[in-house]
Amino acid sequence: MLPPSRGDATTQTLAGNMQTPSMLVLPIPMIIALVLGAFLIRIAISGERPPFLMALLAACALQSLIVSLRQHYGIGALLPLQPITATFVPPLTWLAFQTASFRPFSLPRDLVHLAAPAFAAFCVVFAPGTLDTVVPAIFVLYGLAILVKLHRSGDDLPLARLEAGRLPARIWGGIGLALILSALSDALIALAIMTGQTGLPPVIVSVFSSAALLAIGLLSISPNAMGETEAESPPQNPHPSEEDAHLVQRLDALLQTDTLYLDPALTLARLARRLHVPAKQLSSAINLVNGENVSRYINRHRIHHACRALEDGANVTEAMLSSGFNTKSNFNREFRRITGTTPREWRPEAGNQR
Structure with a gap:
């Protein structure tokens, strides 16, 4: 995700080929x-x-700063620190992903992730020649862990907001790929050094740094990184059981008496807690019985509420906000999907209102 560290030989070769930049031009890192x-x-x-998202951003910013000071300004004292700070990024990414999507932080369970930077520190002291392998391996392992977790969960993120649809899973998948691509930059730099192309490493570092900025920036500025996602793929068992049908009936009754769907921050986990069932069971039951995921199921209730609001004289923005939507793009898309028309066309006189 960020320019990874190098072993002693690699870093020294890079330093020998870097020139102090003009004070008027800042290096990309x-x-x-x-x-x-x-x-x-x-x-x-x-x-x-x-x-953990803030800690991840801090680690990424610090790593970019160290790379810039080390490679572009020749501060050699940062050489031993660079691989250690780099290996904080993958575990922090994993913890941010887990705590935003699946479960709260657990100190006994998550303390093990300190092993990555601890092992990097060990290698700096006792086996610096292994860093060109160790650091990329850590990035690849954590990137793959995120992708595997998303695949196994079916993009079902219980702690995230329902309104965001599948976008959160796509964002986290992109972050996982960014970790893997960051390791690829290490391999490309090592190849360039081995083949005598000593002018290429700075270019490779800059390119992959830009990619890392795009990935981290997308994660940090998008509220959908904390949004809700459920699987849209059909379940393996196409026939709902009586238990599934009864569970959906209970959910329908709950939403009739307690309009939880009007809350934009509603999550699958919250619905499951109200019904005292696992989130995965509730998501599966809705898929089996209604043939749609939880997000679409909830949005159907929201759109029906919006239709009534429009008929009662509310303008489009008022109907959107009162029905649990935060963005007009999502509201308009779901409105057309469910009703076959736009909010303004639903009630012609609404076209003269904002």
């Missing part, structure tokens, strides 16, 4: 550090992101 730092400050002020 420095720009990345500044942008990520700005994101971090904005998030810290707003208080709208979990602590």
